[in-house]
Amino acid sequence: MQLTFASYNIHKAVGLDRRRDPDRILAVLREIDADVIALQEADLRFGPRTSVIPRQTLDDYTPWRAVPLNQRPDSIGWHGNALLVRRGIEVVDAAIVPLPTLEPRGAVRADLLAGGRRVRVIGMHLDLSGLRRRQQLRTLLGHVGSCPQPCPAVLMGDFNEWSRHGGSLREFAGPDWQVLAPGRSFPSRRPIAMLDRIVASGEWQTLESRVHHSALAARASDHLPVTARLLLPTDTAA
Numbered sequence: 001m002q003l004t005f006a007s008y009n010i011h012k013a014v015g016l017d018r019r020r021d022p023d024r025i026l027a028v029l030r031e032i033d034a035d036v037i038a039l040q041e042a043d044l045r046f047g048p049r050t051s052v053i054p055r056q057t058l059d060d061y062t063p064w065r066a067v068p069l070n071q072r073p074d075s076i077g078w079h080g081n082a083l084l085v086r087r088g089i090e091v092v093d094a095a096i097v098p099l100p101t102l103e104p105r106g107a108v109r110a111d112l113l114a115g116g117r118r119v120r121v122i123g124m125h126l127d128l129s130g131l132r133r134r135q136q137l138r139t140l141l142g143h144v145g146s147c148p149q150p151c152p153a154v155l156m157g158d159f160n161e162w163s164r165h166g167g168s169l170r171e172f173a174g175p176d177w178q179v180l181a182p183g184r185s186f187p188s189r190r191p192i193a194m195l196d197r198i199v200a201s202g203e204w205q206t207l208e209s210r211v212h213h214s215a216l217a218a219r220a221s222d223h224l225p226v227t228a229r230l231l232l233p234t235d236t237a238a
Contacts, residue, residue: 001115038123079106
């Protein structure tokens with residue numbers, strides 16, 4: 001079973017030209033054409049936290065649907081985090097994941113049924129504080145371990161981690177996790193930092209990981225999207 005995962009901080013759909021343009025974000029997502037997408041900064045910050053991408057637009061004009069979290073009627077996520085899945089992939093369960101934080105941060109989780117296997121996916125936007133990031137990742141790893149049955153997992157999002165291998169990424173030390181570094185994704189015009197990451201559990205084989213650096217993506221947000229194409233070998237299936 002192969003799935004393509006993507007993570008994209010869409011900066012509330014405000015591009016480098018300071019225009020809010022959700023259609024431009026959707027155009028970038030179509031360029032990526034991933035099966036599962038984690039979005040950060042997908043909602044407006046104040047008021048009812050309205051989604052910057054209307055749910056009806058997703059339903060009518062894209063191959064994805066937002067994982068239902070039922071937190072706010074006009075939002076597709078929680079604390080700006082949202083998960084989109086390609087239609088045809090079954091969502092078995094979904095929930096918000098509260099994180100220890102001083103900032104408006106959070107994470108969202110979906111359990112998907114793909115290829116007959118339950119897969120746990122978490123999208124996140126971590127804190128600016130290194131100490132908080134480590135605490136948040138420990139919380140998320142505990143949440144992954146609470147899956148009712150052993151299941152492959154993928155964690156992705158804006159880690160806000162400038163270190164390439166150290167810092168909060170040390171929480172993934174050992175053979176159980178593989179931290180993918182698709183490349184520099186921030187700032188989008190001339191990226192210098194690998195803030196956006198995808199982390200896969202040991203069951204997956206990485207076929208490809210990269211930063212999507214198209215002309216459109218360089219203008220649509222202050223981050224570039226990152227993607228990973230992962231294979232779950234059939235001999236690990238339950």
